[in-house]
Amino acid sequence: MRSSAPLLRVRDLSIxxxxxxxxxxxxxxxxxxxxxxxxxxxxxxxxxxxxTLALNGLIPHAVPATMTGTVTAxxxxxxxVPTATLxxxxxxxxxxxxxxxVTGTVYDEVxxxxxxxxxxxxxxxxxxxDALRRVGLWERRDENPDRLSGGGRQRLAIGCALAMxxxxxxxxxxxxxxxxxxxxxxxxxxxxxxxxxxxAILLVEHNLDxxxxxxxxxxxxxxxxxxxxxxxxxxxxxxxxxxxxxxxxWLPAATIAALRMRDAGTTLDPLPLTPDELGAALAAAQxxxxxxxxxxxxxxxxxxxxxxxxxxxxxxxxxxxxxxxxxxxxxxxxxxxxQSASHQPIVRARxxxxxxxxxxxLHGVDLDIAPGSFTAIVGANGAGKTTLLQSLAGVVPPxxxxxxxxxxxxxxxxxxxxxxxxxFVFQNPEHQFIAHTVFDELAHGxxxxxxxxxxxxxxxxxMLSRFGLESKAQxxxxxxxxxxxxxxxxxxxxxxxPQVLALDEPTFGQDRARATELLTLLHDxxxxxxxxxxxxxxxxxxxxxxxxxxxxxxxRVHAAGTTADLFRNERTFTDAGLRLPPLQRVLAASGxxxx
Numbered sequence: 001m002r003s004s005a006p007l008l009r010v011r012d013l014s015i016x017x018x019x020x021x022x023x024x025x026x027x028x029x030x031x032x033x034x035x036x037x038x039x040x041x042x043x044x045x046x047x048x049x050x051x052t053l054a055l056n057g058l059i060p061h062a063v064p065a066t067m068t069g070t071v072t073a074x075x076x077x078x079x080x081v082p083t084a085t086l087x088x089x090x091x092x093x094x095x096x097x098x099x100x101x102v103t104g105t106v107y108d109e110v111x112x113x114x115x116x117x118x119x120x121x122x123x124x125x126x127x128x129x130d131a132l133r134r135v136g137l138w139e140r141r142d143e144n145p146d147r148l149s150g151g152g153r154q155r156l157a158i159g160c161a162l163a164m165x166x167x168x169x170x171x172x173x174x175x176x177x178x179x180x181x182x183x184x185x186x187x188x189x190x191x192x193x194x195x196x197x198x199x200a201i202l203l204v205e206h207n208l209d210x211x212x213x214x215x216x217x218x219x220x221x222x223x224x225x226x227x228x229x230x231x232x233x234x235x236x237x238x239x240x241x242x243x244x245x246x247x248x249x250w251l252p253a254a255t256i257a258a259l260r261m262r263d264a265g266t267t268l269d270p271l272p273l274t275p276d277e278l279g280a281a282l283a284a285a286q287x288x289x290x291x292x293x294x295x296x297x298x299x300x301x302x303x304x305x306x307x308x309x310x311x312x313x314x315x316x317x318x319x320x321x322x323x324x325x326x327x328x329x330x331x332x333x334x335x336x337x338x339q340s341a342s343h344q345p346i347v348r349a350r351x352x353x354x355x356x357x358x359x360x361x362l363h364g365v366d367l368d369i370a371p372g373s374f375t376a377i378v379g380a381n382g383a384g385k386t387t388l389l390q391s392l393a394g395v396v397p398p399x400x401x402x403x404x405x406x407x408x409x410x411x412x413x414x415x416x417x418x419x420x421x422x423x424f425v426f427q428n429p430e431h432q433f434i435a436h437t438v439f440d441e442l443a444h445g446x447x448x449x450x451x452x453x454x455x456x457x458x459x460x461x462x463m464l465s466r467f468g469l470e471s472k473a474q475x476x477x478x479x480x481x482x483x484x485x486x487x488x489x490x491x492x493x494x495x496x497x498p499q500v501l502a503l504d505e506p507t508f509g510q511d512r513a514r515a516t517e518l519l520t521l522l523h524d525x526x527x528x529x530x531x532x533x534x535x536x537x538x539x540x541x542x543x544x545x546x547x548x549x550x551x552x553x554x555x556r557v558h559a560a561g562t563t564a565d566l567f568r569n570e571r572t573f574t575d576a577g578l579r580l581p582p583l584q585r586v587l588a589a590s591g592x593x594x595x
Contacts, residue, residue, distance in 0.1 A: 005075075006031035007168045007200050008055060008090070013069035014225075015050050015059060017479050021471070024225035025051045027069070032168060035197040037190075037214055039233060040204045042221030043248045044483025044511040048204045049095060051221075052170050055202070056090035057083040074167060088117065091166035095173045095204075095482050096428050097150075097157035106132065106148070106156055107141040113164045131163040134189035136182070147359060150177040150427055150505075151381030151537075158186055162193060169193065172204045173482070176508045177427070179380040179537055180579045183210045190214070206250040206511070209582060212273050222247060238271045248513025253540055253583040254278035261285075275582035282590035346371040346500060346531050347392055352402045354384075354391050361387045363555045369548070374522065374532040376542040376563070379552035380577030385535045386427060386504055388552065392533065393424040393502045406499050419445065423493030427504040427535075429485035433477040438469055438488055441477050445496045463491045466521070468514070483510050490518060494525070501525065502533040507541065519545055540581040543567055551576050 009031050014023040025047035032038055042048050053059045057078040060067045071078040074089035091113075094100050103109045111128040119127075132138040135155040140148070145156055154177045161169050169190070175183045187210055193199055205211050218236045220229040228243075229236045237244065237255060244251060245259070254275050258268045266285055272278040345368035352365040361384045369375050377385050391398040394410030403410050406421040426432050435441040442460045451459075464470045467487040472480060477488055486508060493501060506522075507515040522532050523545070536542060542549055542563060549566050551559040553576040559566055566572050570580050 004034050006033050007074060008032040008202075009070075009072040010055075011070045011072075013051070013054065013067070013071060015047065015054060015068075016066045017050070018064045019475050019479065022224070023047075023066075023068075025221060025227075026225040028221075028225070028227055030219055030227065030230060032200050032202060034167070034200055035194060035216075036200045037194055037216045038200070038202045039208075039211060039215040039218045040202060040221070041218060041244075041249045042225075042511070043223050044487075044514050045481045046221040046223055047225040047481075048221060049172055049482050052092065052172050052202070052204060054078065055168075055170055056092050057081065057086040058092070084116070087113070087164060087166065089166055089168065091161035091164040091169045093154075093157045093161045093169070093171040093174055095176075096430065097153040097177075098428060100157055100160070101145045101153060104144055105141065106137055106143050106145055109145055109156055110159050110163045113160055117164075127163045127165065131159040134162060134185075134192070135159040136185050147356065149382040150386060151179060151182050154178060155182060155186065158189070162189065167199050168202065169199070170202045173206065173508070174203070175205065175207050175210060177381075177505065177537065179577065181577060182381050183207065187211075187214050208250055208252040209254070209275070212252055220244065220247075220249065234273055237273060241271060248511045248516075250512045253581065254586070257583055257587065275586040278583070279586040279590055282586070345369055346406060347533070348404045349392065349398075350402060352388075352391060352398055354387055354396070354398060356387070361555055362391070365555075365557055367550060367557055367560060369531065369533065371531055372526060372529055373548050374526050374546045375534070375548040375550060376546040377533065377535045377550045377552065378537070378539065378542060378573075378576075378578065379558070383552040383576070384555040385552055388550075389502050389504055389533060389535050390424075393422050393500075394418045395424050395426075416448065419498070420449075420496065421498055422500040422502060423496065423498040425489050425493045425501075425503040425506060427508065429489035430478065432489055432492065433485075436476055437474050438464070438477055438480070439473040441488060442491055442495055445492065449496065459495055463495050467491050467517075483514055486510055487514060487518070490521075494521075498530070500531045500533065504535045506534055506536070507538065539573070539578065540583060543581060543584055551578070553577070 011029055013028040014026050016023040024045065028051065040048050050059065053063055054067060054071050055073065059065045060079060061083050073086055076086060076089060078086055101109055103112055107128060110131050111124055114124040114127050129138065132141055135158055137155060137159060145153055148156060154174065158174055175186055178186060190201055191214060194201055203211065203215065212233060215233050218229065218231065218233040219227060220236065222228045229240055237251065241255065252273050254272045254277060257278060258272050261268060268281040268285060272281050347369035349365050349367050352362055353360065354362040365388065377388060379385050387396065390396040392403055392405060394413065398411045400409060400411040408417060408421065410418055433441055435444055439460055442463050443456050446456045446459060464473055469484060469487060472484060477485065480488060490503065490506065506518060510518060526532050546563045548561065549563045550557060551566065551572060558576045559572045567580065573580055
């Protein structure tokens with residue numbers, strides 16, 4: 001029996017957005033007590049982000065939605081108390097940090113909340129400095145938040161929540177835009193916050209590898225928004241792994257790897273949840289009898305056990321069918337890549353230097369991107385990844401005569417000419433929405449090209465179906481869930497069928513099933529000849545999916561080449577402030593490899 005009163009109490013909570021046919025979440029019940037770190041899981045559209053908005057009163061006070069049931073935070077009914085008052089009970093970090101940054105300096109942003117609580121000046125200063133040091137931004141306290149990278153702004157938003165001193169902190173995808181060191185820093189800061197035992201955290205997160213050693217409890221919503229599982233993370237995942245897979249939620253990479261092996265005939269029991277657990281299990285595991293992948297076999301001595309990466313991306317028969325690749329197809333793709341290397345690059349940069357205000361972000365970048373390649377741009381926060389991608393796509397016009405894309409200069413081309421050649425997907429989907437319905441958002445680019453109405457209807461309906469948005473056609477884009485917004489933003493870039501598709505953090509906000517579908521789509525587009533560029537912090541995604549990688553360091557190209565070649569040398573990444581994925585290191589050390 002718990003001796004302390006809950007910091008949060010949710011009873012029979014259902015929320016229905018304007019124009020939505022059904023509530024999501026639905027009839028939710030749970031309490032959060034001091035000292036708990038609660039991980040909220042669920043497929044895209046299950047109501048995770050909507051639920052977080054109700055915990056500090058933004059629903060129903062600020063966001064239009066119908067709410068039934070009760071939420072009580074620190075003894076206060078959220079429907080009766082203003083959001084400003086509730087902020088002293090529940091601090092919020094949004095999925096999009098730009099939605100909550102309001103001041104002109106990093107210091108003022110963190111001090112803003114405590115100042116509005118009318119705290120003594122010395123306490124405001126102490127809270128602000130402590131929070132900024134915890135998230136690694138004290139040295140940049142005098143800068144404008146606009147000059148921070150996306151990951152930097154995410155850490156700033158977390159710092160603002162820490163400074164409020166609220167007993168409960170709610171974080172929606174807090175590490176999605178962070179490099180590995182940033183993830184470690186954030187979780188270390190949050191661990192310090194709950195260590196005293198008088199505060200708690202509710203976390204919506206898909207990077208479960210970092211979270212597994214931190215969370216104490218997992219609540220899972222199903223597709224209709226009902227709570228289906230609630231318990232200790234290890235118990236929930238191990239007891240219900242197949243159900244979670246079917247629902248499409250994210251699982252730890254080590255667990256996914258173990259499921260691949262199970263499908264290939266090697267069962268690890270108990271199911272590993274962390275890279276260390278996987279490593280220990282693999283050390284004791286034997287490959288299937290007679291397997292051609294058996295390490296040290298007579299036919300191929302020393303060959304590592306092969307684990308098909310397809311199982312990481314899909315586990316249902318339908319998904320396996322969509323992603324299955326024969327040896328002949330792989331051989332054909334290898335030949336295509338060799339041929340592409342001999343062609344003129346479809347994207348070229350020479351001496352590309354980009355400034356933001358007085359700050360130089362990119363310094364004399366030279367690079368070539370081959371047609372038909374799937375290229376990742378990686379680097380630590382602030383390395384210039386998004387700036388480079390935006391410059392190549394002409395979203396931020398580069399200096400003239402420095403970049404060529406599909407034979408035109410983005411620095412001099414008209415937006416219409418550029419859009420017909422390269423599609424761009426922003427890191428924050430809201431930044432590109434301009435229409436009042438999902439249908440019109442998808443149709444906009446086609447209408448600008450005077451596409452016949454019948455063809456517009458056909459292509460929009462096809463895109464809606466492809467991204468699971470059929471029921472959202474007449475919904476305003478801003479009322480979609482985070483994952484649905486991301487899928488819509490990708491659809492708007494794809495619908496004009498550009499030669500090059502550039503995506504900034506494409507899997508951000510997606511559940512595992514939707515991320516799988518998106519990556520399947522990107523592979524299909526590449527097979528059809530589209531050149532794919534992605535900025536991502538997910539090096540596991542890079543290792544498993546991309547053909548080429550560009551590593552940035554401090555605004556310069558640190559390394560570039562085929563992904564397979566770059567991943568053979570760990571220092572290539574560590575020297576740029578990155579780390580190879582723990583899963584890949586464990587598999588390599590254990591003599592297993594991803595096929």
